[in-house]
Amino acid sequence: MSHGYSNSKKTDDICEQVLGQQTSFASRLRCMVRGIDIRVCIVFFVTIPVFIFGIYLHGQKITYFLRPLWESPPKAFHEIPHYYHENVTMETLCKLHGWKIRESPRRVFDAVLFNNEIDILTLRWNELYPHITQFVLLESNSTFTSIPKPLLFAGNRHQFKFIEPRLTYGMIGGRFKKGENPFVEEAYQRVALDQLLRIAGIEDDDLLIMSDVDEIPSAHTINLLRWCDDIPPIIHLQLRNYLYSFEYHLDNKSWRASIHRYNSGKTRYAHYRQADVILSDAGWHCSFCFRYISEFIFKMKAYSHTDRVRFSHYLNPKRIQDVICKGADLFDMIPEEYTFKEIIGKMGPIPHSYSAVHLPAYLLNNAEKYRYLLPGNCKRESG
Numbered sequence: 001m002s003h004g005y006s007n008s009k010k011t012d013d014i015c016e017q018v019l020g021q022q023t024s025f026a027s028r029l030r031c032m033v034r035g036i037d038i039r040v041c042i043v044f045f046v047t048i049p050v051f052i053f054g055i056y057l058h059g060q061k062i063t064y065f066l067r068p069l070w071e072s073p074p075k076a077f078h079e080i081p082h083y084y085h086e087n088v089t090m091e092t093l094c095k096l097h098g099w100k101i102r103e104s105p106r107r108v109f110d111a112v113l114f115n116n117e118i119d120i121l122t123l124r125w126n127e128l129y130p131h132i133t134q135f136v137l138l139e140s141n142s143t144f145t146s147i148p149k150p151l152l153f154a155g156n157r158h159q160f161k162f163i164e165p166r167l168t169y170g171m172i173g174g175r176f177k178k179g180e181n182p183f184v185e186e187a188y189q190r191v192a193l194d195q196l197l198r199i200a201g202i203e204d205d206d207l208l209i210m211s212d213v214d215e216i217p218s219a220h221t222i223n224l225l226r227w228c229d230d231i232p233p234i235i236h237l238q239l240r241n242y243l244y245s246f247e248y249h250l251d252n253k254s255w256r257a258s259i260h261r262y263n264s265g266k267t268r269y270a271h272y273r274q275a276d277v278i279l280s281d282a283g284w285h286c287s288f289c290f291r292y293i294s295e296f297i298f299k300m301k302a303y304s305h306t307d308r309v310r311f312s313h314y315l316n317p318k319r320i321q322d323v324i325c326k327g328a329d330l331f332d333m334i335p336e337e338y339t340f341k342e343i344i345g346k347m348g349p350i351p352h353s354y355s356a357v358h359l360p361a362y363l364l365n366n367a368e369k370y371r372y373l374l375p376g377n378c379k380r381e382s383g
């Protein structure tokens with residue numbers, strides 16, 4: 001009651017200012033009622049719609065922010081310390097990891113599902129080249145979200161002459177099932193990759209790298225694992241996470257890439273958690289590291305999580321360019337973390353990094369061609 005009284009009292013004051021002193025009791029009452037109406041109107045026709053519109057715009061953010069309440073973090077990995085220096089012998093390196101050196105190295109197969117990352121594939125294959133027996137690449141004319149796409153690798157195969165004698169290439173037609181969960185098409189393509197690996201001649205105890213094109217193990221990591229005996233049958237690789245280029249170093253927590261000692265009865269190509277051990281500091285994961293804005297747009301549309309492109313202005317080239325130069329998020333999302341501390345710590349743009357130390361050698365040897373991946377070059381070509 002007292003709340004209602006103070007409300008009308010305030011209204012009264014406003015009316016007095018508007019109407020002056022010499023008003024009748026009746027008009028003052030009318031004014032009071034009108035005043036209450038305006039408040040009610042404001043609540044019903046402004047505040048509530050703004051609130052609902054706010055939820056529409058930011059609902060996803062709110063649920064992500066509250067994630068620590070409804071989801072607990074996955075079981076932590078057992079992190080294996082990683083020792084490396086170019087001047088230390090392989091025998092010593094194996095010993096530091098508690099392994100023995102082999103008389104000859106294992107054969108290594110690098111298998112990827114290719115989408116449209118031509119430049120990153122070039123970096124990857126040049127980095128790994130000295131240690132790989134067969135490069136296995138599968139591409140489809142369908143994205144995981146059933147959008148038709150050109151066979152970009154087939155069209156650019158001439159750029160990869162250096163790899164040709166060690167390449168097993170496969171193409172698979174998409175099924176184009178409208179409205180299907182994108183993870184089904186992805187699983188279908190990974191099964192085809194298993195078959196392609198057998199065609200490539202993989203045998204038991206060969207090493208198999210399972211990772212996306214943009215998850216690049218460092219060459220010395222692969223060399224260590226092929227030369228040492230007694231390494232775990234499956235080991236994940238902890239990679240440094242970068243976004244847009246090596247200027248934005250997000251964290252060191254990429255874990256999906258894994259190395260398998262191939263077991264013909266058991267090994268299936270997958271991109272999820274398959275073991276509890278992870279080798280520290282084993283390479284780079286460069287997400288959305290594209291040369292052209294058009295490639296960003298394509299990837300945003302082809303992404304398995306299509307629900308992230310909630311508004312069409314997200315695909316506006318000028319906005320994308322601004323987001324890249326700020327180190328902000330293309331989908332305007334809250335960081336996907338499991339504690340409030342980490343979420344808050346990671347909110348806002350990624351700080352710029354000016355370190356180009358410990359990057360793939362091929363990138364530095366061809367810095368002019370891949371300038372956009374190096375610090376200080378966020379402007380993209382429209383393509």
Ligand SMILES: *[C@@H]1O[C@H](CO)[C@@H](O)[C@H](O)[C@H]1NC(C)=O
Binds near residue numbers: 087
């Ligand atoms: C590497 O080893 C060589 C020869 O043993 C030595 O001369 C050189 O200083 C070493 N380099 C580093 C960086 O430790």
Ligand SMILES: *[C@@H]1O[C@H](CO)[C@@H](O)[C@H](O)[C@H]1NC(C)=O
Binds near residue numbers: 141148172173174
């Ligand atoms: C995709 O490839 C398959 C197999 O080559 C072909 O039959 C199909 O017509 C292609 N679809 C599109 C949309 O290119």
Ligand SMILES: *[C@@H]1O[C@H](CO)[C@@H](O)[C@H](O)[C@H]1NC(C)=O
Binds near residue numbers: 249
């Ligand atoms: C990643 O790890 C390196 C070396 O372990 C460390 O120097 C760097 O600060 C870490 N970066 C981030 C963003 O966590």
